[in-house]
Amino acid sequence: MPAYILIAQDPAPATDAPTKKQQAGPFGDPMFPMLLMGLAVVFLFILPMRKQKREQQQMLSSVKRGARVVTTSGIIGTVVTVKDNEDEMTIRSEDAKIKVLKSSIARVLGQEESEPAKA
Template identity: 40%
Template sequence: MDMMEQLNAFWPIILMVVIFYFMLWRPQKKQQKRRQEMLESLKAGAKVITMGGIYGTIVSLHDDHAVLRIAEKTEIKVTRQAINQVLGKKEEA
């Protein structure tokens, strides 16, 4: 019976690990995977929003950065990681 008592003592800890996995770790990994896929699928001409809230159109892409046109004759260079969202047809204003 000593073995059963030990198993009963560890049951709450095992349950907490399972809850942690399904509530925190797994959704975070899915979100990271979607973000990485979005960053890899960027193309010139796509309308995007940066982490800082700047709307722009991608002019050119490089390994670690992108050049965005934010106004007529105004271009800025941002890291790829600074791009937060790609705007689709429904999201354009």
């Protein structure tokens, strides 16, 4: 029986077939889904939070004496004093005066109507 031994083999013929990387395109890259998730996080969470924080800061900076406000704890009152350089204000609710932080103001209901003069 003859024994066949392969000593050398001819190289494969050169073809113009694209490689796997070229076939996959940009959507086959494993970084593409991670990039999409990063963009989704930015547009769904970070940008709306920045906008909300900016609106909250504008609202707090526009609070003036006489404005009706609601605190985060649910207290409704009228602003008595506001100091620009401090982070606290005094509000009046019925017969009580309460000193609260500006950051605890949840929303401004509007300006209080001036009380009619008693005759």
